[in-house]
Amino acid sequence: MRSHEERWNDAPGELGGRIAIVTGAARGIGAATAELLTCSGATVILSDIDEPALSQVAKSLARAEAYPCDVSRPAAVEDMVRHVEEAHGRLDILVNNAGICPRIPLEEMTEDSFDRLVDINMKSVFFLTRAAARVMKRNGFGRVVNVSSVGGRIGGVVHATVYSATKGAVLAMTRSMAREYAPEGILVNAVAPGAVNTRMFTDIGDEAVDAYVKNVPLRRLAEPMEVARGILDLCRPTTTWITGATIDINGGVLMM
Numbered sequence: 001m002r003s004h005e006e007r008w009n010d011a012p013g014e015l016g017g018r019i020a021i022v023t024g025a026a027r028g029i030g031a032a033t034a035e036l037l038t039c040s041g042a043t044v045i046l047s048d049i050d051e052p053a054l055s056q057v058a059k060s061l062a063r064a065e066a067y068p069c070d071v072s073r074p075a076a077v078e079d080m081v082r083h084v085e086e087a088h089g090r091l092d093i094l095v096n097n098a099g100i101c102p103r104i105p106l107e108e109m110t111e112d113s114f115d116r117l118v119d120i121n122m123k124s125v126f127f128l129t130r131a132a133a134r135v136m137k138r139n140g141f142g143r144v145v146n147v148s149s150v151g152g153r154i155g156g157v158v159h160a161t162v163y164s165a166t167k168g169a170v171l172a173m174t175r176s177m178a179r180e181y182a183p184e185g186i187l188v189n190a191v192a193p194g195a196v197n198t199r200m201f202t203d204i205g206d207e208a209v210d211a212y213v214k215n216v217p218l219r220r221l222a223e224p225m226e227v228a229r230g231i232l233d234l235c236r237p238t239t240t241w242i243t244g245a246t247i248d249i250n251g252g253v254l255m256m
């Protein structure tokens with residue numbers, strides 16, 4: 001009987017035959033991650049609330065399927081996982097990437113905005129990972145990557161107090177889930193990007209971007225693909241001894 005890894009090696013690309021979900025895949029880091037995963041051979045279910053942008057990205061990739069889904073709704077993410085299991089029979093990789101970062105001064109934060117941030121950035125990670133892990137367990141293999149932020153480590157810049165709290169919570173959840181799912185062969189890790197050249201960050205305006213970049217040792221913003229490469233590394237079947245970790249992808253802005 002050949003080993004699990006020997007059988008996968010027959011497929012094209014190191015992720016050949018693997019099934020992945022990437023949330024927030026209509027643009028930015030999610031779209032770049034979906035592209036890299038498909039290039040490595042995976043079939044990727046791209047999920048987002050922005051349906052037109054999502055279907056554009058899905059159309060541009062081989063082995064990609066658009067599944068519009070609001071990750072803040074536990075019932076919706078559970079439906080998505082059910083669909084993936086019915087359509088593909090398995091699930092190997094989950095990238096919890098969808099997120100929002102409205103720039104709301106602390107004094108102006110409302111309870112509704114607070115709850116929305118928590119629901120999209122944090123609650124989604126819990127419910128989607130739990131649903132996905134139930135399927136991954138059956139094959140004794142899983143890779144979950146949570147997209148946190150440098151803000152989750154040291155607090156946010158530019159009106160991002162609640163955002164940073166959700167991202168800090170994602171790091172704590174990553175470690176707890178890593179312990180709980182380790183016996184099932186499911187590795188759970190996080191990446192903590194610094195500022196990335198997507199609308200989420202550039203929306204703060206040129207002056208604030210320039211001020212931030214002055215403190216980055218590499219003196220620029222990251223491109224989405226540079227974060228996606230770190231995510232891909234954590235999804236590889238050959239990455240077998242990293243779990244509960246946070247990989248800092250930040251151009252040196254925080255070294256720890």
Ligand SMILES: NC(=O)c1ccc[n+]([C@@H]2O[C@H](COP(=O)([O-])OP(=O)(O)OC[C@H]3O[C@@H](n4cnc5c(N)ncnc54)[C@H](O)[C@@H]3O)[C@@H](O)[C@H]2O)c1
Pocket residue numbers: 023024025026027028029030047048049050069070071072097098099100101120147148149150192193194195196197198199200201
């Ligand atoms: N851009 C940065 O500087 C930066 C830095 C650190 C961490 N991050 C994190 O990286 C991740 C991706 O951000 P990005 O920079 O690519 O931002 P982006 O705004 O370009 O993309 C985020 C995507 O998430 C989707 N989304 C929002 N709410 C959703 C919901 N309820 N359900 C499903 N999809 C939803 C959006 O439609 C969008 O396509 C986020 O979790 C963000 O917090 C970004």
